[in-house]
Amino acid sequence: MNINISYPPSNLSRLSNAEIDRRIKKIRDWFGRRLLILVHHYQQDQIVRQADAIGDSFALSRRAAETDAEFIVFCGVHFMAETADLLTTAQQKVFLPNIDAGCSLADMADIGAVTYAWQKIQEITRDNPIPVTYINSHLDLKAFCGQNGGIVCTSSSAQAALEWAWEQKSKVFFFPDQHLGRNVATKMGIAPEEIIMYDPKRPVDAEFMRQIKNARLILWNGFCCVHQAFFMSDIERLRKSIPGIKIIVHPECPAEVARNADFMGSTEYIIRTVSAGEPGSAWGVGTERNLVYRLAKQFPDRQVILLNEKASMCRTMAMITPIHLLYQLECLSAGNLVNQVMVPENLRADALIAVQKMLDLPK
Numbered sequence: 001m002n003i004n005i006s007y008p009p010s011n012l013s014r015l016s017n018a019e020i021d022r023r024i025k026k027i028r029d030w031f032g033r034r035l036l037i038l039v040h041h042y043q044q045d046q047i048v049r050q051a052d053a054i055g056d057s058f059a060l061s062r063r064a065a066e067t068d069a070e071f072i073v074f075c076g077v078h079f080m081a082e083t084a085d086l087l088t089t090a091q092q093k094v095f096l097p098n099i100d101a102g103c104s105l106a107d108m109a110d111i112g113a114v115t116y117a118w119q120k121i122q123e124i125t126r127d128n129p130i131p132v133t134y135i136n137s138h139l140d141l142k143a144f145c146g147q148n149g150g151i152v153c154t155s156s157s158a159q160a161a162l163e164w165a166w167e168q169k170s171k172v173f174f175f176p177d178q179h180l181g182r183n184v185a186t187k188m189g190i191a192p193e194e195i196i197m198y199d200p201k202r203p204v205d206a207e208f209m210r211q212i213k214n215a216r217l218i219l220w221n222g223f224c225c226v227h228q229a230f231f232m233s234d235i236e237r238l239r240k241s242i243p244g245i246k247i248i249v250h251p252e253c254p255a256e257v258a259r260n261a262d263f264m265g266s267t268e269y270i271i272r273t274v275s276a277g278e279p280g281s282a283w284g285v286g287t288e289r290n291l292v293y294r295l296a297k298q299f300p301d302r303q304v305i306l307l308n309e310k311a312s313m314c315r316t317m318a319m320i321t322p323i324h325l326l327y328q329l330e331c332l333s334a335g336n337l338v339n340q341v342m343v344p345e346n347l348r349a350d351a352l353i354a355v356q357k358m359l360d361l362p363k
């Protein structure tokens, strides 16, 4: 599908932040309700200030499904804008202000490799496990789930999606994030020996076949480079330096970190829990830095710090800058529909089946 891709000209980079904000506001006022700006929690403050709705992938998917705005500008990463396009009507248009803003986790599973693994698993088990894909995945994997009786999940809905899947079949094939699958299943009481990671390079020997046959959860070997970079040593360091600190982490963190944290949950869960903390409490938070810095500013009466300062920036989220947002809006107001994200029609129906199942899960 041909997309008209365009990048901000260099003269925009000379604008002050105040001028960028002023020009964005002017265009937003001009569009009124015809325009909706959706912003993920991991975006920087200057973009969050322009949001009509802020949320994690799940909340923003719901918001996209509900809106009747004609133009939806998604300040997040590519799979999120794609999901928004999936959930809106043919008359609505979705834009990603920097079309290069992808997700390294989503890039770790491609349809060819997943289909090959799926066929191998079927040969070994002589059964069809339920495929479950994290929303942080390419659209063809969501369509794969729709075609094969599976479902999409977010970090907020992963437990409900796994419960639903295990009601259908005894085995689940979960991709692309191994940590989310493992951490949520462990929290649900699934034993370590019932969870196996599919390794495409591993020879299909008797031991591998035995493990696959016994597994209730087969994981893909993907990870988020932001959340995988939190370690047990970060938790130990903070607990030593700030006695009584509560550690709260996202389920994309490694198992050891998730197991030893005081709390684990989705981005929205982290926000709710820290917001409900007592004045004077201290929180070590294992997730993306923009969100943690914002929580720290929002709650000056408590200590909110990153679990690891060095490892917590999502570089692809950061590819959407205020200048990209301004340029996107200026193009739209001039009738120039650049950076539109469009779901391929041959995948739409199947992907929608799997995403709609997620939206229909009990809360």
Ligand code: SF4
Pocket: 077, 102, 103, 104, 105, 106, 136, 224, 225, 226, 227, 288, 314, 315, 316, 317
């Ligand atoms: S934080 Fe991780 S999963 Fe989220 S968009 Fe960035 S790379 Fe992808």
